[in-house]
Amino acid sequence: MNFDPLKRGILTVVLLSFPALLQAGDAEELLAKGEKLFFSYHEDLSRIQKSIKIFEEAFQQDPKNIKPLLMLSRAWLTYADDIPKDKEEREQGYLKGKEWAKKALKMDDKSAGAHFWYFANMGRIQQLKNVFNNIIAIAEIRKHILKAYELDPKEVMIVDGLGTFYCELPTIFGGSLKKAEDYQRKAIAMDPNYSLAYCDLAETLFNQKRYEEALETAKKVFTIERPTYYADWAIWDKVVAEDLIKEIEAEMAKKAAR
Numbered sequence: 270m271n272f273d274p275l276k277r278g279i280l281t282v283v284l285l286s287f288p289a290l291l292q293a294g295d296a297e298e299l300l301a302k303g304e305k306l307f308f309s310y311h312e313d314l315s316r317i318q319k320s321i322k323i324f325e326e327a328f329q330q331d332p333k334n335i336k337p338l339l340m341l342s343r344a345w346l347t348y349a350d351d352i353p354k355d356k357e358e359r360e361q362g363y364l365k366g367k368e369w370a371k372k373a374l375k376m377d378d379k380s381a382g383a384h385f386w387y388f389a390n391m392g393r394i395q396q397l398k399n400v401f402n403n404i405i406a407i408a409e410i411r412k413h414i415l416k417a418y419e420l421d422p423k424e425v426m427i428v429d430g431l432g433t434f435y436c437e438l439p440t441i442f443g444g445s446l447k448k449a450e451d452y453q454r455k456a457i458a459m460d461p462n463y464s465l466a467y468c469d470l471a472e473t474l475f476n477q478k479r480y481e482e483a484l485e486t487a488k489k490v491f492t493i494e495r496p497t498y499y500a501d502w503a504i505w506d507k508v509v510a511e512d513l514i515k516e517i518e519a520e521m522a523k524k525a526a527r
């Protein structure tokens with residue numbers, strides 16, 4: 270019986286690629302499992318750590334897949350935001366998030382998500398240290414958020430993140446509350462259910478001493494019926510909004526007493 274060499278070659282390619290296809294399939298299943306846990310962490314904070322382990326497994330299964338790297342960077346940032354009480358432990362979490370984003374950038378420097386999560390983790394480190402005037406750090410943070418925006422100007426997290434960058438940045442280094450407000454309002458227009466943007470806009474308005482507008486904006490966080498990221502809204506955004514409301518009301522009371 271004659272066997273066509275072309276068919277033999279095709280069969281060889283299929284057989285050789287089959288294990289890789291299986292691994293990729295396993296990785297996608299793990300990724301879906303990890304995301305299900307991560308995006309429901311408001312029900313149990315330990316789901317963040319559990320999702321991190323699953324994302325690591327997914328990356329091991331498919332080392333060429335950038336998605337587990339992005340989720341690892343995001344999950345470590347969320348872990349550092351919500352779980353450690355110790356400042357040093359929080360910083361370690363952000364550093365891990367930054368390193369996973371760095372690996373994602375090495376895999377694909379055209380990934381808007383990789384640039385964004387690198388920016389987000391590095392920005393958190395600067396906030397944690399209460400230092401946003403390190404010229405070298407600012408240049409690096411600026412580079413990544415601007416690149417993320419260039420690559421994906423329609424991603425609401427990136428648009429809001431750029432606004433937050435301009436709000437946090439000292440004026441001497443190019444900070445602008447006007448630019449911050451513009452980007453944050455743009456983010457809200459893009460996705461009215463993205464709750465973090467209301468917190469960020471409220472802070473920008475507060476910094477402009479526009480207390481009534483800031484208070485109204487912060488209160489909107491509690492009126493969102495279907496937050497884009499429910500877990501973030503329930504655990505982080507509502508708490509931030511509550512703290513902002515207290516701070517705004519205190520300033521309004523001082524103003525009224527003068």
